[in-house]
Amino acid sequence: MNQERLMQVLLAPQISEKATWVAEKNEQVIFRVVSDATKPEIKAAVELLFKVQVESVQVSTVKGKQKRFGRSMGRRKNWKKAFVSLKPGQEINFAEGGAV
Template identity: 55%
Template sequence: MNQERVFKVLLGPHISEKATVLADGKNQFVFKVATDATKLEVKKAVEQLFEVKVSDVNTVKVNGKTKRTMRGMGKRNDWKKAYITLEPGQDIDFESSAN
């Protein structure tokens, strides 16, 4: 997988209370990914970018909410997130990988 596709597949980490609990307890990390990304692409992108071994990838398609606006009803964009499970002993350090 080329470097350009890696950055198109992984859009960024998804920070939430549930994601923090998973990272601390089960060695899982949550990422926002492209809606057309496959599990294999996500696995290769994480392994290449963070230099870790991934054991499992689960993806979830999140439907955008319908919201009322001044001009009527509007809809937020649909998006996709991936739950990444790392091999035992592996860890992702977001601060050192940003440099």
Template identity: 50%
Template structure:
């Protein structure tokens, strides 16, 4: 799979900003079919950094219920928390 299709978009929130400062981790929404090895290669190719570890979180889709009735569906997604090697940083996330 092409690395430009594996990384969908960066995940920027208060939690990920705190994790980035604390433990050199950055988070991405990734393609649900991608595995840890493909995610690692995609981040290394896209940002020219060395990746130490990759953790993956799958969130399954769920029904949206209002007043006892199903009114819609919330899409599922896959997140990857990428730990960078010591001394590495991604300039894209700096200053966020």
């Protein structure tokens, strides 16, 4: 896989109450990813950027919400999120900016 492409696959970590709960319970990390990213690309990107070993990747598409803009209705874009399961003993610490 192209290393330039892998650097653009991950957009941001999804940090929320639910994401923190999932991280503690299932040893998973949630990332917001490019909408055309594949599971092997996401796995390779996480391993490249954070120097950790990935066990599996689950992907879901989040549908954009309907929103009003004045009189007219609009729609936010759909986006994709990836649930990355790390191998036992692996951890990503975003507070310190990298792998631990």
